Amino acid sequence: MQGLRAPDAATDATARTGGAYAVILALLPPVWRTLPRTALAVCGGFGLLLAAIPRLQSGPPDPWLCVNLLRGAALVLGVGLAFLLDDPARHTTATVPVRRPLRSALRMALVAPGAALWWAVALLLVPEGARPPAGALTLEAAAIAVTALAVASAAVRFTERAEPGPAVAAGLLVTAMTVPTVLLPERWALLVAVHDPHWDAAHERWAVVLAAAVVLCALCCPEPVRSWRPRLLARR
Template sequence: MPRLRRELVGAVCRTLPLGLVGAAGATGLLMASLTRATGEAGEWLALSLLRAAILAFAMGLVFLLDDPARHTTATVPTPRPVRIALRVALVVPVAVAWWTAALLLVPRDLRPPVADITLEAAAAFALAVSAAAVAVRRSDLTRPGPRLAAGLLTSAMLVLLFWPGRWALLVPVEDERWAAAHDRWAVVLAGAVLVGVLGAVEPVRRWSWPVSLGRG
C-alpha cells in the first residue's frame, strides 16, 4: 500500500503544470515587489499591486487540473476525487510559500491587514481551483486552463468595473466598507470550496430505459 501511494504521488507530480504555475507565481511576485517603488501613492497602490499579484497566481492555478492524458487516466482504479485532492494537496504548500513571499515583499508600513488580504487571496485561489474542477466535470476538455484563465481575467475586470457598490469586494483599507467586504469574501471562500468539492465528484451516469423494454 505505501508503495502504491508513492507511485500515485509520483504519477500526479509528473502531470502537474508546474511551469505554468511557476510562471504565474513569478509574475505575481514581480507585481508584489513593485510595491517598494510606490512612492507617494502609498497604501492604495500597494494594495492594488498585491491584488494584481493574487490574480496572477490564481490565473496559474486554473491550469492545475489540466491533464493531456485525462481520458486515459479516467479508467484507472483511483477515483477522480482522490486524484484531484492529491493535486490540490501538492500545490497547497507551494501556494502558502508563494503568498508568504508576496507579503514579505510589501514594505511593512504599506502592507494591508494581513488576515483580511489573506482571506482575499484564499478566496481567489479557491475560486480558480473550483472553476477547474467544474470545467473538468462538465466537459471533455483535457486542457480547460486557457479558457478558464481568460474567463477569470474577464470576471475580475467586470467585478472591478460593474460590481454593485453595496456589495463591494475590492475596497481600500481606509474605506468604511472594509470589514463588510471581507465578510463577503468569507462567503465567497466558503462557496468556492463547496463548489469545488461538488465539482470533484464523479458525474452520475445517466439512467435510461432498455431499448427492448415493452417489445415482443
C-alpha cells in the first residue's frame, strides 16, 4: 500500500482547470452560431452612420451635435445588445449540463471585443476638432450597453420569454427618450454639454448607473426563477 498516494491538491486543481477550459472551447462554436449577428450588424451599421454625419456636412462641425450623435450611436449599440441573450431554443436547452451563467458570459465575452472596436471607430469618425472627451463618452456608452444586458438578463431570469430582445430594446428606447429629458430633475441631469459646469457631476452619475447595471447583471445571471404556476398546479 506504500505505492498508493493521495492525489495532490495541485494536480486536482490543474485537472479541474483543464476540464473547464475544455468545456469553454467546446461551447464556443455553438454559442457563436447563436449570436444575434443580424441585429448587431444592423444596429452597428446604423450607429456608425450616425457618428459619421458630421463628416458628411459642409462647414465646421457643431460640438453639441457631435456629442449627441455619439450618444445616439451608443444607444443604438445598446439596442443591438438587448438581443444578445435571446435563445429560441431556451426551453429545450434548460437541461444541458452547462449552466446558464457560463453560456451568458461566453456570449458577452464574444461580443465585447467587437463592441469595443466598434466604439473606437465611432469616436474616430467624429471630426477631431469637435470630438467630445473620449473617456467621458465611453463611460456613457458602457453604462448604456451594460444596462441593456442587465435588463435582458432580468427578463431571462424572471420571465418565460425565449426572446426578450424586442421588449428590452423597446424599453431601452422609451427610457432613453423620457427619463433623462423628462423625468429626471435638472440637478440630476445626465445629458449635458461638454463645457457645461455640471459635466463632471453628470459623469459621476453615469458611473453610478454603470455600477448599478453591473450589479443587476451579476444578480440576474443565475438560472431562471421557476414559475409559481407549475408548483401551484402540482399541489392541486
